Amino acid sequence: MSAWLRQHWQTLILTFRRLARNPLATLFNVMVIGVALALPLGGYMLLQNLGSVSRQITGNPQISLFLARDADKADIAALEARLKQTPGVRALRFISREQALEGLKQSENLSDVITALQTNPLPDAFVLETSGGAAELEKLEPQLKALPKVAHVQLDSAWVKRLEGLLELGRTAVIILATLLACGLVAVTFNTIRLQILTQKDEIEIGKLIGATDAFIRRPFFHLGVIQGALGGLAALAIVYLCMQILNRSILDLARLYGSDFRLGFFGLSDCLALLAFAALLGWLGAYMSVSRHLSGIEPQ
Amino acid sequence: MISFSQVRKSYRGGHEALSELSFSIDDGELVFITGRSGAGKSTLLKLIPAIERPTSGTVLVNGQNIGSMRRTAIPYLRRNLGLIFQDQKLLYDRSVFDNVMLPLAFTGHGYKDAARRARAALDKVGLLAREKANPVTLSGGEQQRLCIARAVVNRPSILLADEPTASLDAASAAEVMEMFRSFNQVGVTMLIATHDQALLQQFNPRVLALTQGRLEA
Numbered sequence: 001m002s003a004w005l006r007q008h009w010q011t012l013i014l015t016f017r018r019l020a021r022n023p024l025a026t027l028f029n030v031m032v033i034g035v036a037l038a039l040p041l042g043g044y045m046l047l048q049n050l051g052s053v054s055r056q057i058t059g060n061p062q063i064s065l066f067l068a069r070d071a072d073k074a075d076i077a078a079l080e081a082r083l084k085q086t087p088g089v090r091a092l093r094f095i096s097r098e099q100a101l102e103g104l105k106q107s108e109n110l111s112d113v114i115t116a117l118q119t120n121p122l123p124d125a126f127v128l129e130t131s132g133g134a135a136e137l138e139k140l141e142p143q144l145k146a147l148p149k150v151a152h153v154q155l156d157s158a159w160v161k162r163l164e165g166l167l168e169l170g171r172t173a174v175i176i177l178a179t180l181l182a183c184g185l186v187a188v189t190f191n192t193i194r195l196q197i198l199t200q201k202d203e204i205e206i207g208k209l210i211g212a213t214d215a216f217i218r219r220p221f222f223h224l225g226v227i228q229g230a231l232g233g234l235a236a237l238a239i240v241y242l243c244m245q246i247l248n249r250s251i252l253d254l255a256r257l258y259g260s261d262f263r264l265g266f267f268g269l270s271d272c273l274a275l276l277a278f279a280a281l282l283g284w285l286g287a288y289m290s291v292s293r294h295l296s297g298i299e300p301q
Numbered sequence: 302m303i304s305f306s307q308v309r310k311s312y313r314g315g316h317e318a319l320s321e322l323s324f325s326i327d328d329g330e331l332v333f334i335t336g337r338s339g340a341g342k343s344t345l346l347k348l349i350p351a352i353e354r355p356t357s358g359t360v361l362v363n364g365q366n367i368g369s370m371r372r373t374a375i376p377y378l379r380r381n382l383g384l385i386f387q388d389q390k391l392l393y394d395r396s397v398f399d400n401v402m403l404p405l406a407f408t409g410h411g412y413k414d415a416a417r418r419a420r421a422a423l424d425k426v427g428l429l430a431r432e433k434a435n436p437v438t439l440s441g442g443e444q445q446r447l448c449i450a451r452a453v454v455n456r457p458s459i460l461l462a463d464e465p466t467a468s469l470d471a472a473s474a475a476e477v478m479e480m481f482r483s484f485n486q487v488g489v490t491m492l493i494a495t496h497d498q499a500l501l502q503q504f505n506p507r508v509l510a511l512t513q514g515r516l517e518a
Contacts, residue, residue: 003409010406206390207403209352210451211380214373216407300352 007219015223026228029192033185033232037279038239040178045240047170049264054163063137063144064154065126071149076124079149083126088140091129097122123151182282185232189225189286190293196224197294209300221291222284229283233276241266302328303349303459303490308358310344310514318344319514322358326492328458331485333501334494336511342494345511346461349492350382351375363458380408383452383489385462389444391436397423397447398432404455422454423447426480442473449480459490466497478503 019026065083067076076094083092095103100122105111128144130137137155144153197204207217248263255262267275304325311317319341326332334342347353348360351367360367365378391400401422405415423429426446428439436444445465452460462481466474478500485491495501501508510517 006411007407007409202390203392203394206392207407208376209350209379209384209390210404211376211378211455212407213376 007216008223011219011223012227015220015227018220018224019227026231029188029228030231030235032188033229033279033283034235034239036181036184036188037232037236037275038243040174040181041236041275042240042243043170043174043177045244045264045267047167047174048267050170051167052265053262054167063128063130063140065128065144065150066152066154067124067126068149068151069123071124075149079147080126082147083128086140086143088130088136089128090131093127093129095125095127097124100125185229185279185282186286186289189228189283190290192228193221193225193287193290194294196221197290197298201298204295204298205300208298214295218291218295221295222287225283225285225287225290226280227283229286230276230280232283233279236279237267237272237275302326302361302363303492304359304361305345305348306359306361308348308355308360310341310348310353311356317514319348319355322514322516324509324516326490328490329485329488330507331481331491331504332493332507332509333504334492334509334511335496335501337496339513340511341514342496342511343463344514345509346463346492346494349459349461350379350384376407380404380455381457381459383449383455383457383460385445385448385452385460385465387464387467389448391444391447391451393435393437395435396432397428397434397436397439400436400447401450401454404451408455418454419450422450425453426450440473442469442476445469445473445477446480449477453484453489457489459492460484462491462493464494464496466495466500471499474500475503 067079071079080092080094083089097120101114101120104122105114130140141153141155144150204217244264244266251263252261302325306323308319308322309317310319322345334345336342344353348355348367349362351370355368358368362378363381365374367378370378392403398416398419401419402415405418410418420429420432423432426449428443428446428450431439431443436447439447445468449465460481465481466477469477474497481491481493482504
């Protein structure tokens with residue numbers, strides 16, 4: 001066990017030394033992997049932020065309930081009592097047709113039109129605050145429609161659904177992108193390892209001649225693949241973090257105009273570690289494929 | 302103990318390098334293999350560490366059958382053999398010392414133990430003072446001695462040398478042969494392929510003479 005660990009440790013040091021000996025080549029390989037990973041990673045970060053924004057906005061979805069024109073005070077009182085007992089309704093606010101008209105008069109563009117009206121065309125309305133997401137809202141709708149003296153039910157879940165649909169689309173796009181670029185990463189590693197095997201052809205041949213096992217000969221290439229993948233993952237995180245900082249400068253200005261302090265947030269530690277592990281795994285896979293393909297061809301003559 | 306019985310080795314295209322070869326070499330023997338180029342000396346030597354496999358017949362090395370040996374067992378066979386090549390096969394991207402350390406890297410020796418053994422081997426071939434040098438800077442004779450140090454660092458029971466003196470001047474060749482004799486004196490089985498007649502007269506050893514892949518009577 002300790003001999004096995006020591007051999008791995010020695011190989012690790014050797015691999016880092018080799019990478020350091022060709023700093024430019026190493027840098028470019030890491031860059032290629034880093035940029036390839038940064039694209040889906042950046043998309044994922046944006047989606048995560050958008051998702052949290054949409055959850056914030058839709059935390060209290062509202063329903064507007066417009067009453068029939070012939071509803072009188074008794075009807076309204078009865079309806080209010082029933083609404084208060086309806087499960088899923090968290091709070092409700094009554095807006096009388098007079099209040100609604102006053103509200104419209106306040107808005108600059110419409111005040112002329114409103115004053116020209118002879119009668120008040122607006123109905124009485126309830127604004128309901130509900131608990132739960134778009135799906136529950138949808139379930140509530142037919143119940144509310146069936147209530148007496150209710151003329152129209154307006155859900156504000158339609159655009160929530162649209163946003164959720166868009167986010168879902170974005171997620172799918174990121175997954176496709178990530179899959180494609182993961183294949184790219186494996187291919188890059190495959191090629192790097194192939195070149196490394198060709199460069200070390202003599203060493204491999206001599207190693208085999210003097211009694212190196214296949215496992216011993218393979219080991220440094222696996223290390224190289226894993227280290228290169230992990231370094232690429234690190235580069236991807238750095239690229240996305242940098243882009244986020246740059247974007248945040250503009251976003252902060254924009255958000256201030258809307259009286260918000262919204263800004264993009266970065267991944268947590270566990271997400272970062274998961275990405276590094278994933279990148280290292282892809283590197284290992286590329287190395288495995290390359291080693292299986294190229295190493296057996298080198299035999300001492 | 303090395304024993305060949307009815308060994309035939311033919312390559313693709315029908316060229317028969319060795320045919321009906323039977324002999325055996327006891328532990329601690331020093332044997333020369335002679336013959337003109339193409340007589341099959343190198344092929345014979347390559348059969349022992351399983352670089353080549355016999356087409357038919359049996360090659361036994363320390364009781365192991367080379368012909369039927371599994372691929373994964375070959376490294377362990379080779380660790381018990383010291384191989385010395387005409388072209389040395391050194392690694393020029395590392396020092397003399399690291400070249401000798403190479404065989405110890407995969408036998409699981411600790412660094413201190415390995416370094417001690419490597420220096421002992423370098424001392425035996427007179428290269429201890431050059432341990433930090435790059436092999437490129439060594440003379441032909443020194444490179445051959447470095448190759449020998451690498452071959453003996455694992456203390457093999459059998460040393461195989463393919464034309465070890467072919468590219469050396471007479472003085473260096475004599476040095477190398479003197480080393481071989483000293484290894485043989487401590488019990489190492491030596492198998493040396495050469496076409497250098499002067500060496501033979503000097504040693505008067507057992508000789509396996511090959512002509513077109515067959516042993517001369």
